[in-house]
Amino acid sequence: MKTLTELSRDYAVSSLTTWQSALSQAEAFTNRFCELDGIPVVQREATLLAQQFRQQFLPMERNDGVAGRVRYPLVGFSPQPMGMGFYCDFDGLEQGLERYPETTDRGQALINFWRGRTTEAHCRAALPPEAARHLPSDAWFTESGVGFPLYRIGGSTLDYGKLVHLGLDGLETVTRHTDFAHVVPLLRGTIDFYIDQVDDGEVSRSLKTVRHGPPESFRDAVQLIWLYALHAGSWNYGRLDVVLGPFLERDLADGVLTWDGARELTCQWWRLMETVPCQYDHRVIVGGMGRPEEAAADRFALLAIAATRATRSNHPQLTLRFHEGQNTALWERAIDAIGEGCTFPMLYNDDVNVPAVAKAYSIGRNRAMDYTPFGCGEYVLGHQGIASPNGVINLLKGLEVALHGGVDPVTGYRVAHVPAVSQLQSFDDVWRAYRRVVEPIVTALAVHQATEYRVAAREAPFGFISALISGCVENNRSAIGGGAVYLGGSLETYGNTNTADSLHVIDELVFKQRVVSLPELVEALDRDFEGASELQARCRAVAKYGNDEGLADAMAQKVHNHICRFTRDQAKPAGLDSYLVVVINNWANTVLGRTTEASAEGRRAGEPLANGNNPSSGADVNGVTAFLNSLVRLDPGIHAGAVQNMKFTKDWFGEMRPKFDALLRTYFAQGGTQAMISVVSREDLEAALREPEKWGHLIIRVGGFSIRFVDLPADAQREFLTRTFN
Amino acid sequence: MVAHSNQSSHLSGIVFDIQRTSLHDGPGLRTTVFLKGCPLRCAWCHNPESQKIAPQTGQSGKVYGQRMSVDTVMQVVEADRGFYESSGGGLTLSGGEPTVQFGFCLALLQRAKESGIHTVLDTCGQVDPNNLAELIPWVDLFHFDLKLSDNQGLRTWTGANGNLIEANLAMLEACGSKIVLRCPIIPGVNDTRMHAAFLDTMEASGRFERVERLPYHTSGLPKYADLGLPQPTFV
Numbered sequence: 001m002k003t004l005t006e007l008s009r010d011y012a013v014s015s016l017t018t019w020q021s022a023l024s025q026a027e028a029f030t031n032r033f034c035e036l037d038g039i040p041v042v043q044r045e046a047t048l049l050a051q052q053f054r055q056q057f058l059p060m061e062r063n064d065g066v067a068g069r070v071r072y073p074l075v076g077f078s079p080q081p082m083g084m085g086f087y088c089d090f091d092g093l094e095q096g097l098e099r100y101p102e103t104t105d106r107g108q109a110l111i112n113f114w115r116g117r118t119t120e121a122h123c124r125a126a127l128p129p130e131a132a133r134h135l136p137s138d139a140w141f142t143e144s145g146v147g148f149p150l151y152r153i154g155g156s157t158l159d160y161g162k163l164v165h166l167g168l169d170g171l172e173t174v175t176r177h178t179d180f181a182h183v184v185p186l187l188r189g190t191i192d193f194y195i196d197q198v199d200d201g202e203v204s205r206s207l208k209t210v211r212h213g214p215p216e217s218f219r220d221a222v223q224l225i226w227l228y229a230l231h232a233g234s235w236n237y238g239r240l241d242v243v244l245g246p247f248l249e250r251d252l253a254d255g256v257l258t259w260d261g262a263r264e265l266t267c268q269w270w271r272l273m274e275t276v277p278c279q280y281d282h283r284v285i286v287g288g289m290g291r292p293e294e295a296a297a298d299r300f301a302l303l304a305i306a307a308t309r310a311t312r313s314n315h316p317q318l319t320l321r322f323h324e325g326q327n328t329a330l331w332e333r334a335i336d337a338i339g340e341g342c343t344f345p346m347l348y349n350d351d352v353n354v355p356a357v358a359k360a361y362s363i364g365r366n367r368a369m370d371y372t373p374f375g376c377g378e379y380v381l382g383h384q385g386i387a388s389p390n391g392v393i394n395l396l397k398g399l400e401v402a403l404h405g406g407v408d409p410v411t412g413y414r415v416a417h418v419p420a421v422s423q424l425q426s427f428d429d430v431w432r433a434y435r436r437v438v439e440p441i442v443t444a445l446a447v448h449q450a451t452e453y454r455v456a457a458r459e460a461p462f463g464f465i466s467a468l469i470s471g472c473v474e475n476n477r478s479a480i481g482g483g484a485v486y487l488g489g490s491l492e493t494y495g496n497t498n499t500a501d502s503l504h505v506i507d508e509l510v511f512k513q514r515v516v517s518l519p520e521l522v523e524a525l526d527r528d529f530e531g532a533s534e535l536q537a538r539c540r541a542v543a544k545y546g547n548d549e550g551l552a553d554a555m556a557q558k559v560h561n562h563i564c565r566f567t568r569d570q571a572k573p574a575g576l577d578s579y580l581v582v583v584i585n586n587w588a589n590t591v592l593g594r595t596t597e598a599s600a601e602g603r604r605a606g607e608p609l610a611n612g613n614n615p616s617s618g619a620d621v622n623g624v625t626a627f628l629n630s631l632v633r634l635d636p637g638i639h640a641g642a643v644q645n646m647k648f649t650k651d652w653f654g655e656m657r658p659k660f661d662a663l664l665r666t667y668f669a670q671g672g673t674q675a676m677i678s679v680v681s682r683e684d685l686e687a688a689l690r691e692p693e694k695w696g697h698l699i700i701r702v703g704g705f706s707i708r709f710v711d712l713p714a715d716a717q718r719e720f721l722t723r724t725f726n
Numbered sequence: 727m728v729a730h731s732n733q734s735s736h737l738s739g740i741v742f743d744i745q746r747t748s749l750h751d752g753p754g755l756r757t758t759v760f761l762k763g764c765p766l767r768c769a770w771c772h773n774p775e776s777q778k779i780a781p782q783t784g785q786s787g788k789v790y791g792q793r794m795s796v797d798t799v800m801q802v803v804e805a806d807r808g809f810y811e812s813s814g815g816g817l818t819l820s821g822g823e824p825t826v827q828f829g830f831c832l833a834l835l836q837r838a839k840e841s842g843i844h845t846v847l848d849t850c851g852q853v854d855p856n857n858l859a860e861l862i863p864w865v866d867l868f869h870f871d872l873k874l875s876d877n878q879g880l881r882t883w884t885g886a887n888g889n890l891i892e893a894n895l896a897m898l899e900a901c902g903s904k905i906v907l908r909c910p911i912i913p914g915v916n917d918t919r920m921h922a923a924f925l926d927t928m929e930a931s932g933r934f935e936r937v938e939r940l941p942y943h944t945s946g947l948p949k950y951a952d953l954g955l956p957q958p959t960f961v
Contacts, residue, residue, distance in 0.1 A: 548805055622746055623745065623746030623747035624746075624747045625746045625747045625755065625805075625806045625809050626746050626747075626805070626806075629805060629806075651749065652749070656749055658813070659749055659754060659755055659813050659815075662754065662755060662809065662812040662813030662814075662815075663747070663755060663809060663812075663813070665812055666808045666809045666811075666812040666813075669808065669812070670808055726747070
């Protein structure tokens with residue numbers, strides 16, 4: 001499946017006509033942008049979005065049960081989907097110019113104008129020199145490096161409860177004298193666009209209802225939320241069972257909707273999410289502590305699971321929060337769905353997570369109940385805050401640099417000043433060198449995060465997000481400009497497990513058993529173990545994290561505690577309310593592995609890093625209970641989300657289902673936070689490799705997201721196959 | 727009892743595998759400990775590395791079997807206590823024939839039972855009756871192999887003493903032990919109508935918790951080559 005960016009770009013370059021039209025739109029936006037130079041940024045955002053939305057919203061298609069489709073322009077404004085703030089799709093422009101060279105002058109003019117003028121460029125330029133020195137590149141997808149900044153306002157989870165309570169008239173009233181006054185008129189403009197297209201019927205009635213007052217039905221509420229989300233460019237929906245449950249309950253009781261009708265409508269909505277493809281987002285949360293109308297919320301939760309089982313898609317990323325005493329039907333239906341291979345819902349254990357979030361954020365239990373996983377598994381405190389993940393750090397690369405005197409052996413870039421490898425005489429020396437590489441980069445990324453918010457807040461109010469983030473309307477300040485109750489950030493860490501396993505191998509083989517010196521080991525790593533297969537075998541034979549073995553797991557705890565605590569402590573100096581590690585995964589483990597040299601746990605150069613908090617692929621050999629026992633050793637009270645991927649064969653279902661149930665329940669009772677579960681067979685995966693055209697339905701959990709297996713790049717497919725089947 | 731366990735805690739034996747999260751070796755989620763040594767030589771044996779008690783090194787360099795103390799084994803077994811409790815699982819002793827290392831086998835079963843862990847003993851039945859009698863109080867469920875119904879066939883294909891096995895099964899029944907009959911169905915050996923009818927009779931007798939018919943599989947064949955043993959030729 002292509003990303004939204006790719007789809008939008010593909011459409012633009014699909015013919016000379018569409019390309020010229022896309023260029024014209026981009027030119028019009030750019031011209032207007034220039035004309036508005038110097039006017040207040042609120043007015044600029046309102047004016048430019050009005051222009052953009054006229055092109056961005058597309059007509060309904062035949063089977064759409066809800067109005068709202070979008071395609072993004074080459075140049076425009078968004079919080080994240082196409083880039084942060086004022087963006088320009090440079091790659092798309094270059095692709096189009098290559099295909100239609102006759103438009104070179106026009107395209108090149110756009111490229112020349114926007115180079116250095118996007119919000120992203122402004123953020124990069126504003127980064128203080130010391131931080132910039134630690135973050136020399138933004139190209140984390142292709143270049144070698146330890147830390148990389150990301151540019152986005154991601155993961156906002158809007159207060160849709162407020163939206164459906166106030167309705168647009170109410171929202172217009174409360175935002176009238178704020179920087180977000182343009183939100184409701186723009187939304188109404190789009191509603192009118194759709195009203196003009198549809199015949200009288202349910203969709204038309206819903207649109208007319210929500211144009212002014214609060215939604216009166218489940219359908220109205222879905223329609224309003226969907227259109228709002230598309231305007232906001234914010235595609236994590238938070239606790240929809242809390243918001244939609246009462247509407248559903250009322251409609252079912254009044255006979256306005258049947259259960260089947262409600263499920264079909266929900267399926268139609270789920271399918272519309274696929275038209276805005278982003279496998280990292282589209283989180284829908286159901287279940288969990290702190291739901292005021294729990295029975296009604298449960299109805300929607302069951303409906304959402306039923307719709308997910310019916311659509312068998314990777315949109316939305318349905319997420320079940322659960323706790324002791326919750327309606328057991330939610331758990332049962334969730335396991336049904338997982339056993340069928342849906343990969344959803346993902347399971348989050350509130351009995352562990354609520355206290356952990358309270359500790360990590362230093363907040364009370366009630367507020368912690370608002371924790372909301374978004375994207376690939378990061379938490380945000382619902383609509384109380386913003387916590388965009390805007391940094392990436394490759395810890396294994398950090399260790400690699402520490403073992404090369406502070407220099408990245410791939411690029412030759414001096415990252416830090418640490419002693420030469422021959423000077424590292426003890427494990428503590430190695431540990432100190434690793435810290436000296438990693439810590440300044442974490443600090444730099446925290447500074448980057450705060451800088452990014454500051455610069456972006458100066459450029460625009462991000463009205464659609466701010467209007468539904470608590471604290472913004474009340475104080476008339478944007479979500480990232482001092483309005484949100486909590487303004488935090490998170491740091492995506494990768495290679496945690498490989499780093500711990502490598503450090504454990506170094507400790508064992510170099511300093512305890514003394515079978516190899518550290519320089520000799522590093523030399524073997526530099527040769528990618530060529531001519532050192534015996535040493536590589538010894539490295540591999542040392543116990544690894546994920547096997548319920550004391551020393552290996554203790555090293556994983558040491559690495560985890562260090563990076564999580566050090567990161568947490570950077571919040572205050574950077575001026576953030578929180579700055580926390582997230583141990584998630586897209587396929588960054590595969591991407592970052594490509595530029596990471598061989599490592600001491602036995603991994604060859606270029607091979608993928610371990611996924612999320614998981615053991616390295618194939619390293620967990622003591623069975624799934626041992627793996628789960630290792631997982632729960634990592635303190636959840638010092639980070640903002642860590643994903644635990646598990647791959648089970650179909651043997652666990654059918655008559656073995658009670659054992660599967662017991663396995664998961666015990667894991668959670670012993671402190672498990674979360675589980676993302678793929679149920680597949682090796683035979684199916686191998687068949688999908690051979691005949692991808694026949695296996696489009698095979699959905700697997702990669703890390704922080706699910707995807708059709710056939711859509712993965714070849715190396716990521718291979719990496720998934722090597723993970724342990726339980 | 728406690729004194730007995732304390733004395734036995736430093737006992738050791740030869741273990742060739744410990745499988746955690748076993749799904750098919752008894753009720754619930756289990757840890758199966760495989761002890762080396764077997765009095766039988768079943769032609770179809772899928773664990774040829776289990777036959778001799780002493781550790782062996784295959785041609786690949788792989789070592790089959792290591793000496794482990796009761797404490798060490800139980801440390802692994804105890805690690806999954808929570809999973810046993812939620813699933814009704816526990817410890818399964820298998821082999822080989824676990825009773826060949828009788829003292830070690832008894833000590834493991836005692837330690838498990840004393841700490842409230844459910845026990846299953848996989849046995850082929852070719853055991854000294856006195857030893858078997860001593861084990862009975864420490865075993866919650868016997869997995870008792872029933873390979874062939876006639877003594878001659880049993881001797882030919884496995885080297886077993888059918889009378890002894892029959893007597894031991896009768897003793898377990900007389901003592902009220904819970905028994906699951908485990909019956910490998912081997913092509914060319916016992917996949918006959920007569921054997922199937924015999925198993926049906928046993929199943930209908932109500933004497934056993936269950937009769938499990940286990941299909942033959944070839945997953946053990948590479949181990950014959952690694953151990954320098956001739957491949958099984960019964961088929």
